[in-house]
Amino acid sequence: MIRFDSDYLEGAHPEIIRKLTETNFEQTPGYGEDPHCENARRLIRQACARPDADVHFMVGGTQTNITVIASVLKPYQGVICATTGHINVHETGALEHSGHKALALNGNEGKITAEQIDKTIRDHYADASFEHMVQPGMVYISFPTELGTLYSLEELTAISQTCRKHSIPLFIDGARLGYGLTSKSSDVTLQDIARLADVFYIGGTKVGCLFGEAIVICNDALKKDFRYNIKQNGGMLAKGRLLGIQFETLFTDGLYLKIAANAIDMAARVKEMFASRGYQFLADSPTNQQFPILPDDMVARLHGQFGFEDWQKVDATHTAVRFCTSWWTPEENIKALEAALD
Amino acid sequence: MIRFDSDYLEGAHPEIIRKLTETNFEQTPGYGEDPHCENARRLIRQACARPDADVHFMVGGTQTNITVIASVLKPYQGVICATTGHINVHETGALEHSGHKALALNGNEGKITAEQIDKTIRDHYADASFEHMVQPGMVYISFPTELGTLYSLEELTAISQTCRKHSIPLFIDGARLGYGLTSKSSDVTLQDIARLADVFYIGGTKVGCLFGEAIVICNDALKKDFRYNIKQNGGMLAKGRLLGIQFETLFTDGLYLKIAANAIDMAARVKEMFASRGYQFLADSPTNQQFPILPDDMVARLHGQFGFEDWQKVDATHTAVRFCTSWWTPEENIKALEAALD
């Protein structure tokens, strides 16, 4: 079975496996205070052109989202996000478990706008009973979004300016950041992200690591005592160097973006094979997730041979499905899929 | 620098590294629903002689403790534990962050007794204003304890019976379970643990894995919907197979207990080298953590050459320190330490 279910189906880039093997019997302090983590932090600060940033490593995305959000918000504050945002849908209420409400806005193909954010904040304070409602305390967006779409530099800049105008931090979920930055349609760089966000993370789990997300805190006001939050949220890995080793590998010689590019190339071929056959898409994604809308009998037939996700029913006889590619996806998998379409 | 700071300073057993490398390009479903996890679950059930148990894998100990506890307790319930219990001291209040109080009892070398537990529960209900106090809802003990000591089979049985008498689940933190089971002083087997606890975990992080803890739920009443809790607590590893692969390796041909035995042998030599020179110990530990009480100038001198933890001051000129051995600790490290003592 060839699988396109998601971008975390395989292990890690071979260079990471090599490094983990090579360092296996080193003795290092735990909890992220080892030389590998220190080196990875240095390399990430450099890549972000943010020598002042704090960098922390965690194991997975939900953990990272919740730790960042809970470290920033006051008890009565919530986080503005798209209704399709991962924190609003697919984290089993980790956000609410940490005490906070998702102030979810209807997005367009997974994206929200600076105008929506501005209106939400202004409307809150304009209401006479504002103290009876959750105060907006943070903005959360994903780059790329959960539907594979991307914010342009202009859109991101407008969102960032809106956040700064209202003194509300902007948090960018970069679980698939590499796939956003290497998309041919993107005019956004890692340095732009690091300039416009108050805090964001660089996804490793889906882009070459066994696991791992690198949190980059750019806003000084959010840096204090962050490691307490990591520990309290169960996210301080004992053998923290495993995260350091993976990220120092990815951020040496630009490996992170190099390997991300493969997913983009393969996804473009998936998009093209469906588009050229006249299928519509749930969203116009320029990244590694593609959501063609297919007849249900075709969906059933393809499931016999391929792994992919049924995303949502669009009408009585059609379903939007998700095909993911990854840093690893070999060309023969793409060819096999195309061969099965006709 | 030779390090005895803790038992998570090195990587993983080479067989685990080999398996991770070998399986690196397999494509498997995520979140613990892959064949490696299934196999590991089967092997663990077998080793526990509990074909009915549910087995789940998480990455680290704090996460595991909090997920288990929060899945069991009602909002107004707390967990009975020793004051030295890991959940009470070293998890940055993850327990309280999840909404629950530690009902901490003064232990003896890290251990609490069935009598103490029984009295705590009876006292609660005997108080006229019991509804104004946190209700005991679970008992948490560590095997071995945070001071390296062990419950005897008789002590464990009494605790288990007390819990069952009061219909309160017993949770055993087995972060170092392997080192408890292989201690020469222990009359407790894995099957005993699985028979006496309602839920427990088998520590991998400190006993041969890169990371990973295997939760074993024996009490049917605690099984339902557990995976929701894992996800909500940020503990559902995307590439869950990494946990499955590690535990299937450890539970094939008894590797887990075999490698744990090394730590016990090396720790016995650490104990002997200090005892034979007349030093006292903070606790009489038969496992891989040793707590000799040393003069402060000796502590300072040894720190120049070895990693170990200053545990607590015992008087103006002496400190109890902790030396940990692990599944990996080579004999030459022990010899180097002994050479430095004289």
Add this chain to the structure above:
Amino acid sequence: MIRFDSDYLEGAHPEIIRKLTETNFEQTPGYGEDPHCENARRLIRQACARPDADVHFMVGGTQTNITVIASVLKPYQGVICATTGHINVHETGALEHSGHKALALNGNEGKITAEQIDKTIRDHYADASFEHMVQPGMVYISFPTELGTLYSLEELTAISQTCRKHSIPLFIDGARLGYGLTSKSSDVTLQDIARLADVFYIGGTKVGCLFGEAIVICNDALKKDFRYNIKQNGGMLAKGRLLGIQFETLFTDGLYLKIAANAIDMAARVKEMFASRGYQFLADSPTNQQFPILPDDMVARLHGQFGFEDWQKVDATHTAVRFCTSWWTPEENIKALEAALD
């Protein structure tokens, strides 16, 4: 200034003030364990025709909602409600602060349907990644709703049956229950509520009390240890008899429904005065809240003379406003309002 801002602008029914004065120097045990509370419980069980129900008293609505919900839900569960539900909008995220997500459905004039609830629950379990999403654990509806509308007996019965089919408790917020039960349009009785809900509360704050809500737990499974929850949520009034005295007064000789009827009569006149002048309404409310849509200049003019809430802008020049009547509203206030309309 004559006020229609809300239904909690005045004090209490004079009979309640008389009873509080009369009993002022009685010495009674605290925390709801006094004879007045016991008597009030008896009277409420009787009025509900539920001799088996548990009855508890709390001070206010938000506190009551959160205590009930948090006592029922498991950590990974959320509560199905209307987007306009009080818990979703006007409680400053008390729901999320207690760890739970609002699974909010778009309502029709504040009401949701059995079909919507059924679909939400079925969709949850139909999704392959259901464990990554918040599990529906309770249904919350308000009677009357926040827009003054009412569920018919048929609608309530269908919702109750859907909940029971899925083994999910139904919680009815009765902050304004008296105004729902006495509405001329209602075919629902207190006994119906007590038969169809698993737990509900009878609002006192807005219907004759100084403060106070009476929780009625009908489902045995929800009764255990409820008082711990009250205390933990800061809702166990020291001089609990104040609640008992108020509710025994209201449930003696049917005072509760008798005084509620005044609000209904006065609200009908408010409705009629706007309707007869051709104004539209935000919702067709048969209870004590009326939401006429008025030209903004008229809104501004009326604010000079009357208190009422601007509810929401409906277009560039019109605003839906809220006029509330209460058990106390005297006829001359209605006449003054009518006089001001022309």
Add this chain to the structure above:
Amino acid sequence: MIRFDSDYLEGAHPEIIRKLTETNFEQTPGYGEDPHCENARRLIRQACARPDADVHFMVGGTQTNITVIASVLKPYQGVICATTGHINVHETGALEHSGHKALALNGNEGKITAEQIDKTIRDHYADASFEHMVQPGMVYISFPTELGTLYSLEELTAISQTCRKHSIPLFIDGARLGYGLTSKSSDVTLQDIARLADVFYIGGTKVGCLFGEAIVICNDALKKDFRYNIKQNGGMLAKGRLLGIQFETLFTDGLYLKIAANAIDMAARVKEMFASRGYQFLADSPTNQQFPILPDDMVARLHGQFGFEDWQKVDATHTAVRFCTSWWTPEENIKALEAALD
């Protein structure tokens, strides 16, 4: 039955009942934004000699404690308190439910010292693994304590200075503040409290009100958005004026301290009647709670005629019991008790 169980057995001072009756049909805005609350705030600021303070009203003590604490602490912070502190013992874990740990210190007759606090904070940061432990974020003391004892002005000043040295707010629980300030043994004034605490509350429930606590926030850094916290914690009383009316009554012409004095006088007679008969006390209390240690047969006999609490067993045949007096306790009750002693 004459009752000395607690200080919340009766209703309110007659002047309060009179004012509530008199204002019953006023229409006022809700939620504490009415003229009575405004006036009460002004009077309290004046009495405290803190024109800059923010004053808020809540219904009860547990609610007040939790709202104040949760508004101040970061998620990973805990609150230093005495093991006997109300928040640590008698609030059903409301503190932990809000996410925070009690860092409980062994007190002396309910009191902790500046030295203990200082050591706790210094020890925290001195520990190499401090990020794995709960960070001290606030100090909570009660005046009077739960054992009726009082801090001297010198002790309070030292505690306040220690808190300021470490930039940690000092919160004083004044549930029985009136009884502390009017004790003959006290050299502390309300102005001292308002000068030394960062936030404190003036207890009304136990000192003349039907219910109500007045929070006084002196530290500017703790003022922002406090009303959101009140609402989120279910403590924003709809008819907020009930609190305003009660406190404006108590703070007009010094009524609060005047009526508190009666409890002190009557308690002194209780103390004297037991002391003169040779009984020991659990603590040497100069306030309205007295804890004589009595033979168990005497305890049983007295329970036939009087209400009082069995506080704790002190040996096989003796129990420390609690007798409370209040602002209301009439002299004949004291005489009846004395008559029963011989």
